Amino acid sequence: MNWYSNVVPPKIKALIKREAPENLWVKCPDSGQLVFHKDIEANLFVVPGSGYHMRCPVDVRLTNLFDNGELELLPTPEAPLDPLKFRDIKRYVDKLKEYRLKTGAQDAVTLATGKLDGAQVTVAVQDFEFLGGSLGMAAGEAIVAGAEHALANRTPFLIFTASGGARMQEGMFSLMQMPRTTIAVQRLRDARLPYIVVLTNPTTGGVTASYAMLGDVQIAEPGAIIGFAGARVIEQTIREKLPEGFQRAEYLRDHGMVDMVVPRQEMRETLSRLCGLLTKAPPRRAA
Template sequence: MNWITNYVRPRINSIFSRREMPENLWTKCDACGTMLFHRELTEALNVCTSCGHHMAISPRQRFEALFDGGIFNEVDVPAPVDDPLRFRDQKKYPDRLRAAQKATGEAEAMLVAEGEMGRTPIVAAAQDFSFMGGSMGMYVGNAIIAAAQRAVALKRPLILFSAAGGARMQEGILSLMQMPRTTVAVQMLREAGLPYIVVLTHPTTGGVTASYAMLGDVQIAEPNALICFAGPRVIEQTIREKLPEGFQRAEYLLDHGMLDRVTPRAELRDELIRITRMLLGLTPAVAGDLPAPAAGGDAPATTP
């Protein structure tokens, strides 16, 4: 027996041919169970290529797909008081914030940015449901006010992507106060004659739907998004009746006049470009992805 041939060589080959398989290469669709390759899923904007199920997408990923060339500038948001109620449940509130910041890489549950979409300058804000359920706290209220003020100052429309489980209980009444504050911010846009477009994504619930999420000049939703104040389970337990099929989903609300559009994510950018330019009284833009605007180039007029 040649021990070099029968043992040593196979052992060496196994060491050098061994490859570690990263755990994040595949994602399982929540709806149909299909295993999706991460690169294919990213190109599809986190939409299942098998059944069309819309998975969660971060604000940065959304903005990279929304703005021309994926280029945008973040708008500064005033930081609120840290832990105003000294709230503690199983963890301290600051500990929960730090854990969410580490998991998402974001400072808070809303990102505000400005840039061009189809050569149309806009201001956009998006909630991150993975950050403490996208809950509406003082920072989210400050973010919406900052977005509205920036839009008014630049005379640009505001597009907001909502995704939230409601108010943030760790901030108590201060969280609920963001409902009238954000309503005032929307009124600022109205008085300036600027469009305010809301895209409701899954899920949009609680005090968010009772304030800024349902005040848009145009209400668009992604397919099968849950949009409600109280969830269907709570309603069923309260009224002790079975709810209709698809109750509180985007398509149900569209059929009952609560929405203007239900648009798949892949078509959303072109839809927003058309609606925005129409509301601004501008000529139609070229559909499809556009490169980033040239540095120092003149932006088209946006005064409605």
């Protein structure tokens, strides 16, 4: 006999039973380990046992990058909402409204400025939760604006990429962001200002074919998928089986496409050290 079901009066059941919140436990995609969500959040969204790097929310990434979590969000230029009047299952403008409400951001790229170990930096973070981090006119405008802010204030420009590529709902207008962002990066290079790219999971398509692979230093998070076309498309095209781990961060590092693979917990220190080296800043004195 089930004591709880058959003996406990309904009023007492109502007091005992509590709805468990969703996502209380998170399953690691790599090991299958169940981890309490607070433990993952405290570890910068890295699974403690396996080291699997989950997607890191934009606010968490920025807060943990800047000194004392102090930062200034920079405005991003407005762009036409729906130049092609695109519609599939639903209208593109309705999708934008939905994702803006869901993420609290205007588009896929957030800009911020603040101090990293006492040195001013400009940072752009691409959010995969906003339409797959796709590169459209608004995202392109934001990256160009970030580069211009870095130029005007003579700061390094750091960018965290995460994208499925160009935004199909904007057609050729999205593809035009590839040369525009490339020119913005070239202007940073002409001004001898550091441009450092952190490739997160995934970084693919037109983003990889433009600003994501133009950094003075290319850093990748462990296990990140980085490439242009998908692995299955490549296999079907060349009719060959791809090597194990193809397009993963570690494979690309071993074959010279990225400079280093850095765990998220060490990213802040690594970026600070690189900014100091590339700007020839004097070494920081120990407190």
